[in-house]
Amino acid sequence: MADSTADGVERRLPTDEARELISLVRDIARREIAPHAAEEEAAGHFPRELFALLSRSGLLGLPYDPEYGGGGQPYEVYLQVLEELAAARLTVGLGVSVHSLSCHALAGYGTEEQRAAHLPAMLGGGLLGAYCLSEPSAGSDAAALRTRAVREGDEWVVEGTKAWITHGGIADFCTVMARTGGPGARGVTAFLVPGDAPGLSAAPPERKMGMKGSPTAQLHFDGVRVGDDRRLGREGQGFAIALDALDSGRLGIAACAVGLAQAALDEAVAYARERRQFGRPIADFQGLRFLLADMATRIEAGRALYLEAARLRDEGRAFGRSAAMAKLFCTDAAMQVTTDAVQVLGGYGYTADFPVERYLREAKMLQIVEGTNQIQRVVIARHLVGPESR
Structure with a gap:
């Protein structure tokens, strides 16, 4: 089943239910999230009422067991939801990812009694x-x-x-x-x-x-x-539980990074089509066209990487190395893409009148959370050659 990103690229969705879910998320993002993002970020406002809406819509427990109020969605679909939310506002996409991370220990390691007592409220009861x-x-x-x-x-x-x-x-x-x-x-x-x-x-x-x-x-x-x-x-057992959660959390950060980068690319493409210099749109100039092409390629590569890691997870296979690779590549790509988006807009890109300067500031954070990208390289290298001899 296919669906399309904002720039018209088709993505694969496994079921009609998944396509309908992505459509719902895009509608919420367009109506409820994106219109207020710049103003609320500038004011430092956390949209708690929006998270209540996401909870009522079943979007805070997507990858968890429906028996406890979860959505029962594969990670491949859940991560694409995060990407859509992050493209509208990173505070929201990241917030959903962190909330899911916070539920991981109970869902994966709690007793049946603990899950029954606490998970329904955590997944669909408006809690954060x-x-x-x-x-x-x-x-x-x-x-x-x-x-x-x-x-x-x-x-x-x-x-x-x-x-x-x-x-x-x-x-x-x-x-x-x-x-x-x-x-x-x-x-x-x-x-x-x-x-x-x-x-x-x-x-x-x-x-x-x-x-x-x-x-x-x-x-x-x-x-x-x-x-x-x-x-x-x-x-x-707590540290093992923490690391297990972080493998999944890193995929959430990777998906958020791709969403942020996609938003930056969409803004840059729209600006390049409208901005005229030397008598024609700046999108006509090869130097800028190549820059946009590189931005789009990084985004598609990152999306493919996090989705492949998600499929490994959904199949019950080892995915820790792939998760570290996805987090590393996608967040580095987001940093590069948002930097390039500012360059496309020139002086306007450096002002708060356009969102790309905010995207650039937000992208830097993604290279740090859920383990810095230097730590991701340590994780990947350990999978390749084993732990350090000391």
Whole structure:
């Protein structure tokens, strides 16, 4: 089943249901998201009411089991939904990706009782999640995290600080990785923490160069008590759970990057057709035509890469290396494409009157989140030649 991107390129969708879903998402993006994106990003406004609409429309739980309120969609389709949302506004596409990441531990490692108790509200009840792994002193070296959970009877007492948390301060629930044992990866356990738990507080949002509408903040855990019934997986399994989630999350970032790049290309093509210099549209000049051709090729290559990784995941095959490759290539491509889009628009591209300067600022963030692109190269190399000898 075929559908078309904004520039007329056909994409393959596996079912009529998937085509209808993409059509619904595009309609929501066109009517509800894109018209307000520039103004709300400039004002630093997070569109919580829009996420409520997405939840009611079944778009916050697409890749999860329908038994618990999910959409039952393959990742191949879910990622194309993210691409459409990100093309309209990256804050929305990324927000859906982070929410899905926050549900991963419970959906994949929770007990039947835990899933039944919490997943329906998380997937379709208007809730919004946060994923809490990174810390001020543990970013790329996530296994060095210091947030600690100490058991007291049937509860765990959590102390520490998480950093760079998307939806920090506004999330209804947090998937938290905390140290319950000794040093290193094997001493980490995952917990599902309510966003309004006593002792949980948020620092003021970070002042970022882009994505101003998406709050990013430190979260402080000051004696937060969590029942053992909210521990996800076995004690000491938390870091493995976190890495498993990140493989899928990286595909979400790749899809968002392609959506952002597509939006930049669409803007550049439209401008090149209308802008006239030396008596003709600048789209007539070979130098600019070649630039647009390179931009389109990077986008198509990135889309093919993330979709192939998604198909591996859907087939139950190993996809970690492909996910790292997709995240690396797609986000680097988005950075290049948005930079080129600014160049196509010239001086206008450097002003806030056109969206491409915002796209450029947003693209930089995608090279950092879910593991920097340098970490992606480490992951890929380990798949090729094994871990470092030390």
